[in-house]
Structure formats: structure tokens, C-alpha cells
Amino acid sequence: MPIPEGFSAVTPYVFVDGTEAYLHFLQRALAAEELGRSTAPDGRIANCQMRISGATIMLAEASEAFPASRAAFYLYVEDAEAAMLRARRAGAEVIMEIGDMDYGDRQGGVRDPAGNIWWISQRLVAGPYY
Template sequence: MKFDTATIMISEASDEFPPSSAAFYLYVDDADASMERALTAGAEKIMDAADMPYGDRQGGVRDRSGNIWWVSQRLSANPYF
């Protein structure tokens, strides 16, 4: 998977490398569109996209392997980042 200049390698589990759960926090240009793409691809929604008090629009999904993906869109300048 490639996100702007970052590349993340993911793969299916195998006998040699059994499944493990992970959590990812991704910043995207459009949280709602990214959530919709994830759900269309078979992810399970764990949190609707909503505006957060820290200036992000964020939603969450769980993929078929049990990994959690937090999808966030920066809505305003955040002094903490």
C-alpha cells in the first residue's frame, strides 16, 4: 500500500507467519471516502467518521485479519503535531 510518500507492506497470514493484530493510525485527505472504500472492501466499521475535539475527522474499521485502522483527516491546525 502506498500513501503519498509512505509505503506499507502487508500480507496474508501463513503457516510460517500466523496472524497477528495491529492498530494503524492513518492521515488521509478525505476520511469519509476512505472509510467507504474500506467498508466496500470488506472491513467492519467500529466507529463512524466524526469530528473530534482535537481537530480531526476520524473513523475506525477492523479488517478481516483483526487489524484496526483509524482513519483521520486533519480539519484544523493542531498544536500537538
């Protein structure tokens, strides 16, 4: 089964209001890299691919046919404190401060301007999740 490089069999696809501003938020908060985009005849972003820590997500401007959606993402990073500080400075709302979890992650949570939740986690132990 061919899958484009950087994608997985399941790739998050989120519809947001104000996609251009949201893309800039992801770049500032989570070091996202824009891979490419397509625009509709009216100029709105019809599809944009962003890479965050090796994973790809797709975004599009919400519309009447495809209203804004909300999602939760679990993002592994090298340094949870640094990633949380970066997200906070970019305008994310902290919903859970960083702490050590019993399943081996150092984790905190933020809500982005589009209402999505990002669980920012640093793995502290080798091996399976549980």
C-alpha cells in the same frame, strides 16, 4: 543512516493469513499501491511492500514461525467520509462512525479482514496534534 525511499525509521510489518487476498483488500479499501514483493520457494508471499498515502507498510504470509499478527494504524486522508465509504465497500467492518474529535481530527475506524484496525482521520486544524 540510509533508509529506502518511501520507508521511515519505523515501518509496520504485518504477518497475515491469505496475504494475496489481503493485498487486494488494501488496494480496494485504502488505495494502496504495491511497490514490490518476494516469494518463497513454495510460492507464498515472503515480503510485500505496499504504499498507502505516502507511507510504506510490509506484509508477509503468516506461518508457524511467524503467526498472523494484529496491529492498529492511524491513516490521514483528504476526505474521511470518502475513505470510510471506500473501506466499507471493500469489506471493512466499521467499528466507529466518522465524527469530529476534540484534538482536531475528523475520524472513524474500521477493522479489516485480517483483524487490523485502521483509524481513518482527516485533519481539520493546522498545528500540533494536541
